[in-house]
Structures are given as structure tokens and as C-alpha cells.
Amino acid sequence: LIAPFHPPRRSRSPLPATLRRASRIVAKSASLLPGPRISNPASQRRGTAAGMAAAVAACSTARAGLGLKTCLHGLVASPRLLAPLTAARRLSEAAGVGRAGARVSMALRSGIVGLPNVGKSTLFNALVENGKAQAANFPFCTIEPNVGVVAVPDPRLGVLSGLTGSQRTLPATVEFVDIAGLVKGASQGEGLGNKFLSHIREVDSVVQVVRCFEDNDIVHVSGAVDPTTDIDVINLELALSDLSQIEKRMERLGKSRSKDPQARSREEAEAAALARISEALLAGRAARSVELSEEEAPLVAQLCLLTAKPIIYAANVAETDLADPSSNPHVSAVRQLASSEGAECVVVSAQVEAELCELGAEDRAGYLEELGVAEGGLAGLVQATYRLLGLRTYFTSGEKETRAWTIRAGMTAPQAAGVIHTDFERGFIRAETISYDDFVASGSYAAAKEKGLLRAEGKEYTVQEGDVMLFRFNV
Template structure:
């Protein structure tokens, strides 16, 4: 899945302390507004200190404004931004809180000692060039950094400026996107083919392992065909079991993508007039939902993926919640706030019991019942 985000002209040579920063941040809610679903967790695990932030890698061709975007988004960001390729070699990392006004409301109702917002960890990754999958530029080192993140922010240059070097000599967002995507496809294809060969040579030791290996092989063969057609792994229809079987590979093209159109500040008011932006904006789709836990100790926001079932969402907090999931007592956010507490919502008959197949909805508040 992919989503398009419009930002102001962020040439690599311009510091994030300039007014351009505010132009970018005005557009930023188009990412953060997707983090909104809420859940209430069992008090038995209220003191957990597990960190669960979404890791988003900022990628793109060299010199398109990746580090300047990082500096604009991350408070006190100090990534080097310069008008030459590969000014970033080692990744820069920064953590940004995701605002959600409902967090404070739930914290007050539950009388939590503190409120902890969800966070996104941004990773500014070195520029990728054509042939990276074969070692060009920073090659495999760059690709390994992408493999470690949960989602990809691909910065695409959509502004004309003769003073800012373009690694390919011209501004062509569609071509830039194709270069990045094809390198990710080539890298995944190499990994998938090696894994298939290994599965063919190996023999599972027990029936359960054999079933899992067969599922992985089936999934990889479908993914292999898609990659050979130039399509990302995320475009392949897989069962939940198949997805779990290939998850350990951390395939690059399985990750959701946000395309960040880096435009001139003058284009922000009417981006539709920029022909470069039109191509990028057609790639938009949903990315993330959010999760909040409440207890007397703290109210904490988490990040979950859209379409997660109740057990999967519970597993974001702790694997025991998913492993021993029984049911989730659920109430809508507005009903919970109106009732004033979970107990009051139960007395008024506002709670409903949801099972393992229930898909978490926007604004759900849930009390997980589990046994391990």
C-alpha cells in the first residue's frame, strides 16, 4: 500500500530552521491523522515498559531533500543536508510523538499517573541509485538499513531548480520512483530465489515444521512471480499463515510506502498545477491505525496496522495477550467517554464481546481477556 504526502520545496542545501519548515509541518497531519484507534488493556499488565514505535525509513535518490525532511520533522534534527550526493552515509534516527487529543481524555478518565503518546521513529537513510542491488552507490549497506524499518517514506523531487543537482540530470518523479522501486524489487527477488533454493534442499524435522515450510514455499513462489513482473511483494494475495511464514525475510517491497512529493513552496496552494505532483499523488492509500492502553499507572498510545484482528492488536502490547487471547470486551470511544468509565459502560449495557476474528475498528476501546 502507498500514500502520497505533499511537502514544501526542501532542497538539501537549505536548513530546516528556515520558514520552509512550517510549510512542511502544515501538511504533516496527512500522516499522523491515521493513528487513531484506541484500546484499553487488562490491568494485569498495566506496568509494562515495552516500547512499540513505528520505524519509518526516509529514502530516495541522492540529493532530493531526505535529510532536510528529517530535520524538519524531528525536533532538534541535526542531519547533514548539503547540495551533493551521499552527504548521508550512516542513518540519522529521531523519534517524534504522534498527537491524539483522545489520549488525554482517556488518561483523565482512568486517572493515570502519566500519558505516553504513540511515537514514530524516523530513520534518514543514505541515497539509493540505479544498480544499488548490485552494489552501486552504497549498495547493500543502504538496502540493509531499509530492511530494518516498518514502512518507507520515499522522497520524490517535484521542483525545478538549476542550482540543486539532480543525480540523473533532470527532474522526473516517475522515473525516480521506478529506479527506487526496481532496486527494491531486484533485492527482494535475489533474496526470495535464494530462500526457495534453500527450502528445496532442506527437509523439515517434524510435521508442523513441514507445514510451515510448505506455506512459505508457496508464498515465495507467488511473490517470486510478482517480482519478476516488476510488482512489489505487497501486491500478492497471501493467507495470514503465508504472511506469517515469510515475515522473517523482512522483504523490502512488502513494506507500506508513503511518497513524499517535494515541491516548490509556491506549489503548496495549488499542487494540482504541478504535473510532477499529479503522478505522485495517484499512489495514495491508507497506512496505519493506532492503539492506546490505559491503566492507573499510565495511558499509552501504540501503533497498529489497519485490518488487524483483536488478537493481533493485543499482541502489539505483549505476545502473551495474543497467545492466550480469549475475547475482547469492546466499547466505542464516544460511549466510553459518555459513560465515564469501563465499569459504567458495562452497567449501561454498552459493552460487546468480540472474538478472535474481530477486526479492530476506529475508536474501539477494548479490555483483553487472556490466559497463558
């Protein structure tokens, strides 16, 4: 149940009235918000908490010039009532929306998908160590998506912490979502397909786990281990779902009678982009393979197309194949397919990673030595996912703490400062910056300053991977 939100009857600021108007649009318009509807007339009139949340996000996006109706159309991608906030936020980020003092959320998610019984939940449990997802030998053991926050392994943190004598160390993180297994026909509702596809639609990237091990005790949904066929099944269901989304959107664009020249131009650009994507999907290519202009990208982003999301293939192997995965023909097939798509393939043994989680540091090292590998595959998977999401890391380091901060590639110094606190961006003066390598070579801030390696960067500076930064601001 969602409690009605009762705005004050009188307000000195015009903003609440704007939000109430947007909230009524969200609540009343079935064309703009399909799925669960708000049937309580009082809630429609006054606006619900969910409606107000969606309105806030939509109004923020509208300020960028996309228009309120266009922004609210982005809410169609989510089937659940609270998801409009996520959909509108994603649309806002895709459009590059930002204003002084606005903190940019870096809580990006990667969804773990695959056929039933390929090792998704086992891998997820290993990723979060104490994950609560069930890992059982039967399909659909994961019904609701499980979310885990995973630290990104980075040896630079320990080095910086040692140089500055930090009391604690805080790594960058990535959110992983364990999504239940898809089956052939999911786009038509087979299994629990429609629900699972909606969960995938809400993540930012996809890790597709592919079974590359033989085990008669673990049933395969199709009766035989064939990773390329498994990948084709998943990708086909995602493509069919995208084609359905595009068809519905094209019908709406065809019926549109917008008189505003700018709105009409945006609709024409969107229709042209969707036509190219539809052609690619019918030819067996993913939406992400289609190049989009700066104008087209945010318009297409509001549909949250499944095949537009960047992807990593995780080849799940037996422990005997970890030392030399190339000897496994299934792994070679997955690597070849990933290369043809311009995607990345990471080799991991979910079962080995699950066992490592139960061992101490010394026992882990001994176990890995027995397997003939220096480390497990989880670190590589997390780092690959971090890169796939287009994320970068900069550091702050002092006596209190050394911390890795997550930003999007291309962010300026004030925007990076805003990830720490809104005041840092609003009152930004300069960023005292040094590269990680130069800082380690110098040994301290003082030594780096004496050598002239500590730079004073202004508002136009684009933060680089591994920068060590100290922000100066005044509010």
C-alpha cells in the first residue's frame, strides 16, 4: 500500500504546484504510465508518494529542455509503480542533465542473467559472500531479484593508505542483481519470462553466465551443454522483447500530431533511430551495435532496450579447467562469439568461488595453488563490470581515510567533487591533483608539492583514472 501524499494547501513557492500537476499526470494518464494504476480518486487528485517521486524526476529532466510530456513517456519502461523514479532518473542521466549542487548518483547495477542451472545464484553468492539467494538444482529458485553491493578490488587503495597512514580504507563498489533464469519463449510469457525481462530492463549492464562444464548431477534445461545455443536462446528472447517495445513506440509516434517544430523533430529523429535498431534486431544484431547521434541516444534510452545494454559473458567452468581454460572447447566457443560481438568474456568457476568464500586467507592461497592459479576469477569479473559501466576511479587520501570514488568517464573536477557532497560542487574553487604514480613515487603530498607534481586544476579539468585529489571549496 502507498500512503497518499498530502501537499500543503498554501505554498509560497510555485514548485509544489508544478510537482502536483506532474503527479496528477502520472496518476491519471494510462497512456503515459501503463501497469499498476492508482484507482483511488483522492490519490489521483492529491498525488501519491510514488507519483510525487516520479514527478520530481520528470520535472528535473524537463528542465533540460526535453519537455515534461517527453520525460513522462520515459516512465513506460517499468512495470512497477515505484520504478518510474528509476526510469525518469535514467532518462535524465542519458540526456546529460545536471545543475549546480546536484549530486550525481553512481549506484549503477549489473544484472546476472542466464538459463536455469548455469550457476547464476552460486556466482552471485560468491560475489557478495553472504548473499541470500537460494542456489538449488532446479529452475526458478530465484524468484525476486537479489541485490548485492560488491567492492571493486583495487591494490592502489592499500598503497595510498600506507603512505598517508589512513585509519580506514573504503573501496569503490558495484551493485549486482541476481535475476532468475530465462527460458525459451520468455518474451511470450513462458516460465516467468515477462517478470524477469522487466527486472533486466532496470539494470545498466548485463553479465550473462554461460555453462561451460559437464556434470550429470546438475540438469541442463535443454538436456545438453551447448553454450553458444544457450547464448542464442537468451539473446533471441531479449531481441524479441525489444522488437515488441519498438513496435509499440512506433505506433505511438505514428499517431502523434505534435505541432511544436522541436517536438516533431525529436519524434522524427527517434523514429529513424528505432527503424535502424529494428532492422539490426531482425538481422540478428543487438541494439548496442547501432550507432546513435547525440540527439538520438537520449530519445532511444527512454525505452530501456534490453539488447542496448553492454554485456559480459561469464564462462562458468569446472575447477579442473581454471588453470587452462583454453583447453575447454566450450570456453573457446564463447570467447569467439564474444569477440564477434565486441563483448568481453571472463572465465570463472562459480563453485570454486563459493568454496573460497568459506576459507581463511591462508587456506585460500593453498587451495588456489592446488588448482594451479594465482587468484580466482571474481576480481576480474568485478573489474570488467566496472569498466563495462563506463566508470572511473579517483582517490582521496588522508589520516582519517583513503577512499576510492566512482565517477563516469569524462566528468569534470566539480562534478567529481559533487559525488562526495553537493557543497563541494556548489562552492568548488580548485582541485589539488596528482596522478597515482606520481604520488607513490613522491611518497607524500609535501614531497609532491616540492617537486612541482601537485597541480591546481580548475572547473574545466576532466578527471583522469587514478587521480589523487584534494578539493578546495567555499560555501
